[in-house]
Amino acid sequence: MAVNCYLVVDKGTGEACLIDPGDALSEIKNYITKNGFKLEFIINTHGHGDHIAGNGFFDCPVYIHKLDKDFLARADLNLSSSFFCKVTSPEASRLLEDGDRIKLGDLVFEVLHTPGHTPGSISLKMGDVLFSGDTLFCGAVGRTDFDYGDEEALYRSIHKKLLVLPDETTIYPGHGDSSTIGRERKANPFLI
Secondary structure: OEEEEEEEEEOOOEEEEEOOOOHHHHHHHHHHHHHEEEEEEOOOOOHHHHHHHHHOOOOOOEEEEEHHHHHOOOOOOOHHHHHHHOOOOOOEEEEEOOOOEEEEEOOEEEEEEEEOOOOOOOEEEEEEEEEEOOOOEEOOOOOOOOOOHHHHHHHHHHHHOOOOOOOOEEEEEEEOEEEEHHHHHHHOOOOO
């Protein structure tokens, strides 16, 4: 389903984390091993099957927002049973909340709770970089047509948590191309 998986590495320590491992798991693992990185944890921006499918492939802790924790074990909630196959994940080792900070070596992620696509959708801010999951895309926004989707909450999340960030903030979304907050503020047809 063309999910963007991100590998974030602290260059000083070689400590690494994965954000939303969905597929190409052997290639990801080989890349981590080949480069001598130490995979510390996985962060899921939300609990949909395409974003959690690889959690069990890697032997490391899984972090997810507390409102999406049940998605990990339930194929009906994570939608995998509707699309391709039944996906389940190991239980979360850490349940995240808005404002939490996650350390990776000398790097720090700030958790921004951005509900709408799912109740527990999060974005991860690290300096001038934002991993926006399926909340905000280049030229689009996340779907809210699932039983637990909430269009009002999605737009509130985008306007109150993401569009307040500096224009130069680079967005790395869950699908598609990267962008910037400034570009999305000016040109995203769902936000104009």
